[in-house]
Amino acid sequence: MSVSDLSRKPDVNRQMCPSRLVLEHVTSRWGVLVLAALLERSYRFSELRREVGGVSEKMLAQTLQTLERDGFVHRDAKPVIPPRVDYSLTGLGREAAEQVWALARWTERRLDAVHAAREVYDAEKKEQAQSG
Protein backbone atom coordinates (compact mmCIF):
# COMPACT_ATOMS: atom_id res chain seq x y z
CA MET A 1 0.00 0.00 0.00
CA SER A 2 1.37 3.42 -0.89
CA VAL A 3 1.50 6.40 1.45
CA SER A 4 -1.20 8.11 -0.57
CA ASP A 5 -3.52 5.15 0.11
CA LEU A 6 -2.94 5.46 3.85
CA SER A 7 -3.75 9.13 3.83
CA ARG A 8 -7.02 8.65 1.94
CA LYS A 9 -10.32 8.49 3.74
CA PRO A 10 -11.28 4.86 4.51
CA ASP A 11 -13.76 3.49 1.97
CA VAL A 12 -14.91 -0.14 1.98
CA ASN A 13 -15.78 0.16 -1.71
CA ARG A 14 -12.11 0.65 -2.55
CA GLN A 15 -10.55 -2.74 -3.15
CA MET A 16 -7.29 -2.08 -1.29
CA CYS A 17 -8.74 -0.09 1.59
CA PRO A 18 -7.88 -1.79 4.91
CA SER A 19 -11.37 -1.00 6.21
CA ARG A 20 -12.75 -3.60 3.82
CA LEU A 21 -10.74 -6.33 5.53
CA VAL A 22 -11.99 -5.22 8.95
CA LEU A 23 -15.56 -5.32 7.65
CA GLU A 24 -14.89 -8.84 6.38
CA HIS A 25 -13.63 -9.92 9.80
CA VAL A 26 -16.73 -8.53 11.52
CA THR A 27 -19.11 -10.04 8.95
CA SER A 28 -17.31 -13.36 8.43
CA ARG A 29 -19.43 -16.49 8.83
CA TRP A 30 -18.11 -17.18 12.33
CA GLY A 31 -17.14 -13.62 13.24
CA VAL A 32 -20.79 -12.54 13.19
CA LEU A 33 -21.91 -15.39 15.40
CA VAL A 34 -19.01 -15.10 17.84
CA LEU A 35 -19.47 -11.34 18.29
CA ALA A 36 -23.23 -11.73 18.73
CA ALA A 37 -22.76 -14.49 21.32
CA LEU A 38 -20.18 -12.50 23.28
CA LEU A 39 -22.57 -9.56 23.47
CA GLU A 40 -24.69 -11.60 25.84
CA ARG A 41 -21.85 -12.71 28.15
CA SER A 42 -18.24 -13.84 28.25
CA TYR A 43 -17.46 -17.42 27.27
CA ARG A 44 -14.79 -20.05 27.69
CA PHE A 45 -13.58 -21.54 24.41
CA SER A 46 -15.43 -24.83 24.77
CA GLU A 47 -18.66 -23.11 25.84
CA LEU A 48 -18.48 -20.79 22.86
CA ARG A 49 -17.91 -23.74 20.56
CA ARG A 50 -21.10 -25.35 21.87
CA GLU A 51 -23.04 -22.10 21.54
CA VAL A 52 -22.06 -21.45 17.92
CA GLY A 53 -23.35 -24.61 16.26
CA GLY A 54 -21.10 -26.25 13.68
CA VAL A 55 -17.90 -24.28 14.18
CA SER A 56 -14.73 -26.36 14.18
CA GLU A 57 -12.09 -25.92 16.88
CA LYS A 58 -9.68 -24.59 14.26
CA MET A 59 -12.11 -22.06 12.78
CA LEU A 60 -13.19 -20.81 16.19
CA ALA A 61 -9.56 -20.36 17.28
CA GLN A 62 -8.76 -18.49 14.06
CA THR A 63 -11.86 -16.31 14.37
CA LEU A 64 -11.11 -15.41 17.99
CA GLN A 65 -7.49 -14.63 17.17
CA THR A 66 -8.48 -12.34 14.30
CA LEU A 67 -11.05 -10.56 16.45
CA GLU A 68 -8.55 -10.27 19.31
CA ARG A 69 -5.89 -8.76 17.03
CA ASP A 70 -8.41 -6.25 15.65
CA GLY A 71 -9.15 -5.16 19.23
CA PHE A 72 -12.71 -6.53 19.38
CA VAL A 73 -12.19 -9.47 21.73
CA HIS A 74 -10.29 -9.65 24.99
CA ARG A 75 -8.60 -12.97 25.80
CA ASP A 76 -8.16 -13.54 29.51
CA ALA A 77 -5.92 -16.50 30.35
CA LYS A 78 -6.26 -17.17 34.06
CA PRO A 79 -3.17 -18.62 35.79
CA VAL A 80 -5.00 -21.60 37.29
CA ILE A 81 -4.77 -25.37 36.94
CA PRO A 82 -6.35 -26.57 34.72
CA PRO A 83 -5.84 -23.49 32.48
CA ARG A 84 -8.89 -21.33 32.01
CA VAL A 85 -9.31 -18.87 29.18
CA ASP A 86 -12.24 -16.48 28.99
CA TYR A 87 -13.24 -14.45 25.95
CA SER A 88 -15.15 -11.20 26.23
CA LEU A 89 -15.78 -8.08 24.19
CA THR A 90 -13.72 -4.90 24.41
CA GLY A 91 -15.49 -1.55 24.16
CA LEU A 92 -14.70 -1.44 20.44
CA GLY A 93 -15.91 -5.03 20.03
CA ARG A 94 -19.15 -4.19 21.79
CA GLU A 95 -19.85 -1.47 19.22
CA ALA A 96 -19.45 -4.00 16.40
CA ALA A 97 -21.29 -6.75 18.29
CA GLU A 98 -24.36 -4.64 18.93
CA GLN A 99 -24.74 -4.14 15.21
CA VAL A 100 -24.22 -7.75 14.15
CA TRP A 101 -26.41 -8.95 17.01
CA ALA A 102 -29.23 -6.76 15.71
CA LEU A 103 -28.66 -8.07 12.19
CA ALA A 104 -28.77 -11.69 13.40
CA ARG A 105 -32.04 -11.11 15.28
CA TRP A 106 -33.48 -9.27 12.26
CA THR A 107 -32.63 -12.23 10.03
CA GLU A 108 -34.38 -14.64 12.39
CA ARG A 109 -37.41 -12.36 12.62
CA ARG A 110 -37.71 -11.83 8.84
CA LEU A 111 -37.04 -15.43 7.80
CA ASP A 112 -40.68 -15.96 6.82
CA ALA A 113 -40.58 -12.97 4.47
CA VAL A 114 -37.44 -14.36 2.82
CA HIS A 115 -39.07 -17.75 2.37
CA ALA A 116 -42.12 -16.11 0.80
CA ALA A 117 -39.93 -14.12 -1.59
CA ARG A 118 -38.08 -17.27 -2.63
CA GLU A 119 -41.33 -19.04 -3.43
CA VAL A 120 -42.38 -16.22 -5.73
CA TYR A 121 -38.95 -16.09 -7.36
CA ASP A 122 -38.77 -19.83 -7.94
CA ALA A 123 -42.32 -19.94 -9.35
CA GLU A 124 -41.49 -17.13 -11.79
CA LYS A 125 -38.31 -18.83 -12.92
CA LYS A 126 -40.20 -22.08 -13.45
CA GLU A 127 -42.84 -20.29 -15.49
CA GLN A 128 -40.18 -18.56 -17.61
CA ALA A 129 -38.46 -21.88 -18.23
CA GLN A 130 -41.73 -23.48 -19.34
CA SER A 131 -42.79 -20.64 -21.62
CA GLY A 132 -39.26 -20.10 -22.98
Added chain:
Amino acid sequence: MSVSDLSRKPDVNRQMCPSRLVLEHVTSRWGVLVLAALLERSYRFSELRREVGGVSEKMLAQTLQTLERDGFVHRDAKPVIPPRVDYSLTGLGREAAEQVWALARWTERRLDAVHAAREVYDAEKKEQAQSG
Protein backbone atom coordinates in the same frame (compact mmCIF):
# COMPACT_ATOMS: atom_id res chain seq x y z
CA MET B 1 -34.53 -30.69 7.24
CA SER B 2 -37.17 -32.37 9.40
CA VAL B 3 -40.62 -30.95 10.12
CA SER B 4 -39.59 -30.38 13.73
CA ASP B 5 -36.74 -28.15 12.53
CA LEU B 6 -39.13 -26.06 10.47
CA SER B 7 -41.45 -25.51 13.39
CA ARG B 8 -38.64 -24.44 15.71
CA LYS B 9 -37.96 -20.78 16.33
CA PRO B 10 -35.29 -19.47 13.92
CA ASP B 11 -31.85 -19.39 15.56
CA VAL B 12 -28.68 -18.49 13.64
CA ASN B 13 -26.63 -20.39 16.20
CA ARG B 14 -28.26 -23.66 15.13
CA GLN B 15 -26.18 -25.14 12.34
CA MET B 16 -29.11 -26.25 10.16
CA CYS B 17 -31.35 -23.24 10.74
CA PRO B 18 -32.20 -21.56 7.40
CA SER B 19 -31.84 -18.14 9.04
CA ARG B 20 -28.09 -18.72 9.20
CA LEU B 21 -27.90 -18.96 5.42
CA VAL B 22 -29.88 -15.73 5.04
CA LEU B 23 -27.49 -14.02 7.46
CA GLU B 24 -24.60 -15.33 5.36
CA HIS B 25 -26.14 -13.85 2.20
CA VAL B 26 -26.59 -10.46 3.85
CA THR B 27 -23.08 -10.46 5.34
CA SER B 28 -21.24 -12.08 2.42
CA ARG B 29 -18.20 -10.21 1.14
CA TRP B 30 -20.07 -8.76 -1.83
CA GLY B 31 -23.56 -8.89 -0.35
CA VAL B 32 -22.65 -6.29 2.27
CA LEU B 33 -21.17 -3.90 -0.26
CA VAL B 34 -23.97 -4.35 -2.81
CA LEU B 35 -26.71 -3.78 -0.24
CA ALA B 36 -24.92 -0.73 1.18
CA ALA B 37 -24.45 0.76 -2.31
CA LEU B 38 -28.08 0.18 -3.27
CA LEU B 39 -29.21 2.00 -0.14
CA GLU B 40 -27.95 5.21 -1.71
CA ARG B 41 -29.63 4.73 -5.09
CA SER B 42 -30.52 2.19 -7.78
CA TYR B 43 -27.77 1.01 -10.10
CA ARG B 44 -27.30 -0.60 -13.47
CA PHE B 45 -25.11 -3.70 -13.41
CA SER B 46 -22.04 -2.04 -14.93
CA GLU B 47 -22.35 1.00 -12.66
CA LEU B 48 -22.61 -1.20 -9.59
CA ARG B 49 -19.55 -3.13 -10.70
CA ARG B 50 -17.58 0.11 -10.88
CA GLU B 51 -18.90 1.24 -7.47
CA VAL B 52 -17.97 -1.98 -5.63
CA GLY B 53 -14.23 -2.15 -6.31
CA GLY B 54 -12.77 -5.51 -7.22
CA VAL B 55 -15.93 -7.52 -7.74
CA SER B 56 -15.88 -9.78 -10.80
CA GLU B 57 -18.78 -9.87 -13.23
CA LYS B 58 -19.54 -13.43 -12.17
CA MET B 59 -19.51 -12.72 -8.43
CA LEU B 60 -21.65 -9.62 -8.81
CA ALA B 61 -24.20 -11.52 -10.90
CA GLN B 62 -24.31 -14.34 -8.34
CA THR B 63 -24.61 -11.92 -5.45
CA LEU B 64 -27.45 -10.00 -7.10
CA GLN B 65 -29.27 -13.20 -7.97
CA THR B 66 -29.03 -14.49 -4.41
CA LEU B 67 -30.23 -11.17 -3.01
CA GLU B 68 -33.05 -11.05 -5.55
CA ARG B 69 -34.22 -14.56 -4.70
CA ASP B 70 -34.19 -13.71 -0.98
CA GLY B 71 -36.44 -10.75 -1.72
CA PHE B 72 -33.88 -8.03 -0.94
CA VAL B 73 -33.19 -6.76 -4.44
CA HIS B 74 -35.58 -5.90 -7.24
CA ARG B 75 -34.35 -6.51 -10.80
CA ASP B 76 -36.02 -4.28 -13.34
CA ALA B 77 -35.30 -5.29 -16.94
CA LYS B 78 -36.54 -2.49 -19.18
CA PRO B 79 -37.81 -3.53 -22.64
CA VAL B 80 -35.55 -1.13 -24.50
CA ILE B 81 -32.75 -1.44 -27.03
CA PRO B 82 -30.03 -1.80 -25.90
CA PRO B 83 -31.37 -3.76 -22.88
CA ARG B 84 -31.27 -1.90 -19.62
CA VAL B 85 -31.44 -3.59 -16.22
CA ASP B 86 -31.74 -1.62 -13.01
CA TYR B 87 -31.22 -3.01 -9.53
CA SER B 88 -32.84 -1.48 -6.48
CA LEU B 89 -33.78 -2.46 -2.94
CA THR B 90 -37.14 -3.87 -1.93
CA GLY B 91 -38.64 -2.81 1.40
CA LEU B 92 -37.20 -5.94 3.01
CA GLY B 93 -33.84 -5.28 1.37
CA ARG B 94 -33.83 -1.73 2.68
CA GLU B 95 -34.18 -3.03 6.24
CA ALA B 96 -31.10 -5.21 5.76
CA ALA B 97 -29.20 -2.55 3.83
CA GLU B 98 -29.65 0.10 6.50
CA GLN B 99 -27.95 -2.18 8.98
CA VAL B 100 -25.02 -3.23 6.80
CA TRP B 101 -24.59 0.35 5.59
CA ALA B 102 -24.24 1.47 9.22
CA LEU B 103 -21.75 -1.34 9.85
CA ALA B 104 -19.69 -0.36 6.79
CA ARG B 105 -19.56 3.28 7.87
CA TRP B 106 -18.70 2.23 11.44
CA THR B 107 -15.79 0.15 10.14
CA GLU B 108 -14.44 3.08 8.16
CA ARG B 109 -14.82 5.39 11.15
CA ARG B 110 -13.13 3.01 13.61
CA LEU B 111 -10.31 1.87 11.37
CA ASP B 112 -7.75 3.86 13.36
CA ALA B 113 -8.79 2.12 16.59
CA VAL B 114 -8.38 -1.27 14.89
CA HIS B 115 -4.92 -0.34 13.64
CA ALA B 116 -3.92 0.80 17.12
CA ALA B 117 -5.18 -2.49 18.63
CA ARG B 118 -3.19 -4.49 16.08
CA GLU B 119 0.00 -2.64 16.93
CA VAL B 120 -0.42 -3.49 20.61
CA TYR B 121 -1.26 -7.12 19.79
CA ASP B 122 1.69 -7.58 17.44
CA ALA B 123 4.10 -5.96 19.91
CA GLU B 124 2.92 -8.28 22.69
CA LYS B 125 3.28 -11.35 20.49
CA LYS B 126 6.76 -10.27 19.50
CA GLU B 127 7.73 -9.80 23.14
CA GLN B 128 6.32 -13.20 24.07
CA ALA B 129 8.25 -14.85 21.24
CA GLN B 130 11.49 -13.20 22.39
CA SER B 131 11.05 -14.05 26.07
CA GLY B 132 9.70 -17.55 25.38
